[in-house]
Amino acid sequence: MNSRLKNSTFVPMKTTIYKNTKISYSETGKGTAVVLLHGFLENQTMWNALVPELSKKNRVITIDLLGHGETECLGYVHSMEDQADMVQHVLHELKIRKSVLIGHSMGGYVALAFAELYADSVKGIVLLNSTSRADSDERKINRDRAIVAVKQNYTAFVRMSIANLFSEDNRERLVDAIEKVKLEALKTPLQGIVAALEGMKIRKDREVILHFASYPILLILGKKDGVLLYDDNSAQIEGTKVQLTTFPDGHMSHIENKVKLQKVLLEFLKKI
Numbered sequence: 006m007n008s009r010l011k012n013s014t015f016v017p018m019k020t021t022i023y024k025n026t027k028i029s030y031s032e033t034g035k036g037t038a039v040v041l042l043h044g045f046l047e048n049q050t051m052w053n054a055l056v057p058e059l060s061k062k063n064r065v066i067t068i069d070l071l072g073h074g075e076t077e078c079l080g081y082v083h084s085m086e087d088q089a090d091m092v093q094h095v096l097h098e099l100k101i102r103k104s105v106l107i108g109h110s111m112g113g114y115v116a117l118a119f120a121e122l123y124a125d126s127v128k129g130i131v132l133l134n135s136t137s138r139a140d141s142d143e144r145k146i147n148r149d150r151a152i153v154a155v156k157q158n159y160t161a162f163v164r165m166s167i168a169n170l171f172s173e174d175n176r177e178r179l180v181d182a183i184e185k186v187k188l189e190a191l192k193t194p195l196q197g198i199v200a201a202l203e204g205m206k207i208r209k210d211r212e213v214i215l216h217f218a219s220y221p222i223l224l225i226l227g228k229k230d231g232v233l234l235y236d237d238n239s240a241q242i243e244g245t246k247v248q249l250t251t252f253p254d255g256h257m258s259h260i261e262n263k264v265k266l267q268k269v270l271l272e273f274l275k276k277i
Contacts, residue, residue, distance in 0.1 A: 017031070018030065018031050018049075018075065019031060019032070020075075021094065021095060021098050023079075023090075023091050023094045023095075024079060026071070026076070026077045026078070026079045026091075027075075027076065027077045028068070028069070028076045028077075028091060028094070028095060029049070029068075029069040029074055029075035029076045030049070030066060030067060030068040030069065030095050031049065031066070031067045032064060032065065032066045032067075032099060033056060033060045033064075033065055034059070034060030034061065034062070034063055034064050034065050035063075035064050036062050036063040036064050037062075037063045037064065037104075037105060037128065037274065037277060038063070038064045038066060038096070038099075038101045038103065038104035038105070038128075039059060039063045039064065039065050039066070039104065039105045039107060039274065040066045040067075040068065040092065040096070040104045040105070040106050040107065040116075041055075041056070041059075041065065041066065041067045041068075041107050041108075041112075042068065042070065042092070042106060042107065042108040042109065042112030042113070042115050042116055043067075043069070043070060043073065043074075043109055043111075043112050044108075044109040044110030044111045044112050044113075044134075044135075045110060045111040045198075045201050045202075045205070046073075046163060046166060046167065046190040046193055046198070047073065047109065047110075047112075047186075047189065047190065048069050048073050048074025048075070048189060048192070048193070049067035049068060049069050049074055050074070050189060051109065051186075051189070051259060052067050052259070054259070054263060054267075055259065055263075055266070055267055055270070058267055058271065059267075059270065059271070059274070062274075063274060064101075066095070066096070066099065066101070066104070068091075068092060068095055070083075070088050070091070070111070070112070070115065070201075071083040071087060071088055071091055071197070071200065071201075072193070072194065072196060072197025072198070072200045072201060073193055073197055073201070074192070074193075076091075078194065078196045078197050078200060079091075079200075080200065081196075081199070081200055081203065082200055082203040082204055082207070083197075083200040083201055083203070083204040084118075084204045084207060084208070085114045085115050085117070085118035085204055085205070085208045085209075086118050086122065087204065088115040088118065088204070089115055089118040089119035089121075089122050089123070090122070092115065092119055093119065093122070093123055093126070096126070102126060103125075103126055103127065103128045104126065104127070104128060105127075105128045105129040105130070105131070105274065105277055106119060106120070106127065106129070106130050106131070107130075107131040107133060107270065108130075108131070108132060108133060108135055109133045109134060109135065109258075109259065110133070110134050110135050110232070110233075110256065111135075111201060111205060112133070112135070113130075113132040113133060113134075113135025113136070114135065114136075114205060114208050116130050116131075116132070116135075117130070117132075117137055117211040117214055118208070118209075118211070120211075120214055120218065121209075121211060121214065127218075127220055128220055128277055129220045129221045129222065129223075129273070129274075129277045130218070130220070130221075130222045130223070131222075131223045131224075131225065131270065131273060132222070132223070132224045132225065133225045133258060133259070133266075134225065134226065134227055134230060134232075134233060134256045134257070134258055135224075135233070136233055136238050136241060137210070137211045137212040137214060137215050137241055138210050138211075138212055138238075138241055139208055139209060139210035140205065140206055140208065144206075145206050148202045148203075148205060148206040149206070151166075151202050152199055152202050152203070155195065155198050155199065155202075156195070156199070159195055159198075160191065162198075163187065163190045163191050163193070163198075164187050164191075166190070167183065167186050167187045167190050168183065168187075169231055169232070170186075170231075170232060170255060170256040170257050171183060171254075171255045171256070171257055171260075171261060172227070172229035172230075172231070172254045172255035172261065173229075174229070174254070175254055175255065175261050179260060179261070182260050186257070186260070212241055215241060215242055215245045215247050216244065216245050220277075221246075221248070221273070221276065221277065222245075222246075222247045222248070223247070223248045223249075223250065223269075223273050224238075224239075224241075224242055224247050224248070224249050224250070225249075225250045225251075225252065225258055225266070225269065226238055226239060226249070226250075226251055226252070227251075227252050227253070227254050227255045227256055227257075227258055227261070227262075228251055228252065228253050228254070229253065229254055229255050230254075230255050230256045231255060231256065232255075232256045233256065235251075239251075248273075250269050252265065252266070
């Protein structure tokens with residue numbers, strides 16, 4: 006049995022081949038197709054606590070993005086467009102024409118790239134601790150520094166990166182959960198980390214989607230998010246119909262605000 010399923014309540018992982026690259030995904034439930042896209046240094050197991058509830062009335066698909074989890078690397082750079090094309094490959098294989106995309110952090114960038122490339126295939130988007138905006142010049146420099154750092158000391162980089170995703174208030178309270186996240190993150194291959202950093206660095210600004218999308222969009226932000234500053238990122242939805250939900254904690258709302266997040270997602274999906 007796949008070791009990643011021991012504590013899972015949903016179906017086993019499936020695989021498909023995309024451009025000679027093995028892609029790992031799962032699907033469970035029936036109804037509206039809901040695609041869950043994890044973030045940087047994460048994999049589809051991050052959704053384990055949410056899938057059982059979401060799949061009661063929806064067809065839930067989780068995917069390991071390129072270079073993460075059990076999905077292989079495609080190249081030195083995994084652009085958000087590369088990731089979106091891979092997601093479309095999985096959905097085509099499952100004969101899914103339209104879906105709601107829920108993306109955490111980098112997964113949100115992938116969701117927006119998908120929306121740009123396959124606009125007619127989108128029923129709704131949830132940007133969970135994510136942004137439509139491109140990296141600032143400062144952020145791009147930090148991506149390059151991160152690439153150097155992870156090549157110099159892989160384990161130290163991963164452990165430090167994960168700790169910084171949680172609000173300071175929660176780092177002691179959630180010590181066990183944070184350790185589990187770190188252990189999952191340490192399964193991410195070096196090439197996958199570098200390719201994701203390169204891909205995020207060059208991603209396009211897609212704020213225009215928030216203004217003109219014909220489907221509902223929900224933005225979920227953490228007030229104490231040290232990665233995506235709240236004031237900067239809440240400003241991106243001014244003058245739009247995008248719904249905003251604010252949680253009091255950090256970048257990891259699926260852990261820091263798990264119960265409330267589940268309720269918010271279920272309410273959003275009911276309206277679609």
